[in-house]
Amino acid sequence: MKGPIHIVVLGKEGVGKTALVVRFLTKRYLSEYAQTDEAIYERNVSVDERNTALRFTDISGKDVERRAANKEMISKMDGIIVVYSIIDRHSFDVAKNIISWLQRERRPAPPIPLLLLGNKCDLGHRRVVESPGLDSPDWQTDSDCFLRFECSACDDVDGVDEVFTKFIRKIQEKRDPSSKPPRKVNHHSSGLGSPTQLRAAIRRRFSVFNRDRTTF
Numbered sequence: 001m002k003g004p005i006h007i008v009v010l011g012k013e014g015v016g017k018t019a020l021v022v023r024f025l026t027k028r029y030l031s032e033y034a035q036t037d038e039a040i041y042e043r044n045v046s047v048d049e050r051n052t053a054l055r056f057t058d059i060s061g062k063d064v065e066r067r068a069a070n071k072e073m074i075s076k077m078d079g080i081i082v083v084y085s086i087i088d089r090h091s092f093d094v095a096k097n098i099i100s101w102l103q104r105e106r107r108p109a110p111p112i113p114l115l116l117l118g119n120k121c122d123l124g125h126r127r128v129v130e131s132p133g134l135d136s137p138d139w140q141t142d143s144d145c146f147l148r149f150e151c152s153a154c155d156d157v158d159g160v161d162e163v164f165t166k167f168i169r170k171i172q173e174k175r176d177p178s179s180k181p182p183r184k185v186n187h188h189s190s191g192l193g194s195p196t197q198l199r200a201a202i203r204r205r206f207s208v209f210n211r212d213r214t215t216f
């Protein structure tokens, strides 16, 4: 039996990486998190009635390009989520740099599923990064392993769930090509990453006192 699905979440500081992971795992949105270099969240979810253990490594956006270039860490992952904010052009450039580095460094290893995720769609009136679908040819990625979506951790619980679900399906397909097309993801508690452990991990990060952050 294969171990948990390992997913790393990368992206510039403040784009909403933690908010997205917490939203997916708990359905909740917390507006401020204590900043840590790295946080790990584990939980079992049911994907098409199959129990699936997930492990998210949430890397701080501080100095993210250097951290993302950690070959050893990246090589252990089953999937990579690169987040940017649709209202922060520089965060999109950082995301592109990370993806270029991944493509360069992983060759000739087989590609692993990669999700480019634009966050903060609730702030559409301040959008500076175009929507997916207007992709430029610089996305020379393995299209079978590459997904690109937008969502809002803040006000779109279903959208976040749908995007993460699609990505988990893609990873499952790659890990087990014979797996049937999944239909849904339901959260439930048990084993790895019980709700208590998860709550403790989130509580450690949930702090309005540890930093003063404004929304980009």
Ligand SMILES: Nc1nc2c(ncn2[C@@H]2O[C@H](COP(=O)(O)OP(=O)(O)OP(=O)(O)O)[C@@H](O)[C@H]2O)c(=O)[nH]1
Pocket: 011, 012, 013, 014, 015, 016, 017, 018, 019, 020, 030, 031, 032, 033, 035, 036, 059, 060, 061, 062, 119, 120, 121, 122, 123, 151, 152, 153, 154, 155, 213, 214, 215, 216
């Ligand atoms: N408007 C809006 N704000 C968001 C959204 N997601 C996150 N935020 C806000 O953006 C700020 C940063 O969110 P985090 O989840 O801490 O961002 P991060 O990418 O994990 O940041 P680092 O850990 O510093 O790299 C917080 O103030 C969040 O409330 C969103 O979808 N919409």
